[in-house]
Amino acid sequence: MEYDVVIGLEVHAELKTNTKCFCSCKNESGVEPNTNCCPVCIGLPGALPVLNKKAVEQTIRAGLALGFDINRTAVFERKNYFYPDLAKAYQISQLVKPICIKGHLRVGEKDIPIDRIHLEEDAGKLVHSNDGNTLIDYNRGGVPLIELVTDALQEPHIETADEAIEFLEKLRQIYIYAGVADCLIEKGQMRADVNVSLKPKGSPIYGTKVEMKNIMGFKSVYRAIQYEIERQKDILDDGGKVEQETRKWDDDKGINFTLRTKENSQDYRYFPDPDLLAVNISEAEIDKIKSTMPRLPDELKKIYTEEYGLSEYDADVLLQFKHVSDYYNECVELYRQPKTVCNWITTEIMARIKTETGAGPILIDKTDLVWLMKNVDDKKINRLSAKDVLSKIWGTQLHAEQEAKRLNLIIDIDNNALDNIIKNVVDNNATVVQQYLTENDPKILNYLVGQVMKETKGKANAGDVMAKIKEIVNK
Ligand SMILES: [Zn+2]
Missing domain, CATH: 1.10.10.410 (Arc Repressor Mutant, subunit A)
Known part of the structure; x- marks a missing residue:
């Protein structure tokens, strides 16, 4: 039988802020366990949360970048559940009135509808040590987190693992460009829950959803979706029924297994947090955030291809990493030869910064690169000599012009x-x-x-x- 696949995504991203969501502890990773903690974020009785305005601002910024409407009043609720990494046995989150409602993200030819983005606090982290003990690090507890939920009840749907990955990659890029989150996957700063359901082709009735939570890394998301689609197909083809449940994806074994049957939001006994007032968001605040919104990838791509005449491919290479596109923009400001600048950056610079997991810093000042490009164009230095100079000054305090002179590479023959x-x-x-x-x-x-x-x-x-x-x- 043929099926329609409906994929829903819930994506968590840690916000870039100086301090945590409801206390003044630092929001930073990679420090000594349990050093960025206070009575509020470890949930000692009587400790009172104070909302971090910056976290709200960043949530609004994320929403605006994705075409969301911003609720003028947002409410924080307690989501009650017990888990060792959540010392106060509830998470401050948003259910009924999230900050952002109804956005969308373009994937290929589809405008994928997004239901909401809400602001919540992250939980701590369990660390399983080699001797079989489990340790808890509460540093992450209380870090501001935005959760984005796609609207799988509206068309068009995400229907394949490829589309899901494109959605996640684009989302990640937008968050990074908008400056709301760093989204370092390896540090767990962006995590996805995926739900998959199948229905007979063309049927208006949705199938039963199966959810897989907290999948780390886009490759794993891809494999988990592929696996789950096949698993459900097999069940349905055999005349069976898909159970509504949460399954755990085991990336090493390449399979998933039942974790628990699906809980409903009632199970969390949400209620408005009596310690936090409703947040009123004014038109003026929204306008202010809008006016300071950095240029986003789609806008830059348009400039690169239409105004600068770059190929789609080159534009994508430049936009893949924000610091690369920033550097490109700065160089073009200094030297209005967008194609030449693009050629140098996508070859010489990219070759030097590409790493397995991403891209390292660019270790040549833009004025030096511009000097080299300009002088090659003006035939004052040979291309090969210029590349030589680039290699010599990369990662040093040396400057292109001095180095070219020192090496006697400047063409001054009459x-x-x-x-x-x-x-x-x-x-x-x-x-x-x-x-x-x-x-x-x-x-x-x-x-x-x-x-x-x-x-x-x-x-x-x-x-x-x-x-x-x-x-x-x-x-
Ligand atoms: Zn704290």
Whole structure:
């Protein structure tokens, strides 16, 4: 039988703020366990939460970047459940009135509807040690987290693992560009829950949803979805019934298994947090955030392709990492040759910063790269020499111009001197010239150019030299 697949995503991202969501503890990772904690974020009785305004602002910013409406009044609720990493036995979250409602994200030709983004606090982290003990680190407890939920009840749906990954990658890029989150996957700063259901092709009735929670990494999300679609197909093809449940994805084994039968929101006994007032968000606040919204990937892509004439492919390469596109924009400001700048960055710079997990910092000042590009274009330095200088100054305090001068690479040979050298080379290589004239082989011409370059110690422009040789021998 043929089926329609409906995939829903719930994506958590840790917000970039200085402090936690409801206390003044630092929001930072990679520090000594249980050092960024206070009575509020470990939930000591009587401790009172105070809402971090910056977290609300960042949530609004995320919403605006995805075309959401912003609720003028948002409410915080307690989501009650017990787990060792949640010391106060409830999480402050939002159910009825989240900050952002109804947005969308474009995936291929589809505008995927998103139901909401709400603000909540993260839980701590369980660390399983080698000796079989479990330790708890509450540093992450109380870190502001936004949860985005796609609206799988509305068309169009995410229907394949590929579309799900494209959605996640685009979302990640938008969050990073908007400055709301760093989304370092390996640090768990972005995590996805996935739900999958199948229905007979064309049927208006939705199938039973199966959820897989907290899948780390997009590759795992991809595999988990593929697996779950096949698992449900097999059940339905055999005339069976899919159980509504939460299943755990085991990435090592490449399978999933029942974790628990699905809980409803009633099971969490949500109620408004009596310690927190409703948040009123004014038009003026929203406008202020709008006016400081950085340029997002889609907007930049339009500029790169339509205004600068770059190919889609090159634009995507530049946009893949925000610091690369920032650097590109800055270089273009200094040197209005968008294609040249693009060529240098997508080849020379990318080759030097690409790592297995992403991209490292760019270790050459933009003014130095611009100097090199400009002087290659002005034929003041050869491309190869320029690449040499780039290698020499990369990651150092050296500057392009000084280094090019120190290495004696600047083309300062005057035209008369160059003409003489070329004439000498042509005269001294009469047989070769004759051979070139009969065979018209570019390799022979290159040999002659090479001789001139040797004489000038590489300080002539090879293109010009070639043109001049042609001119002389064809006379
Ligand atoms: Zn705290």
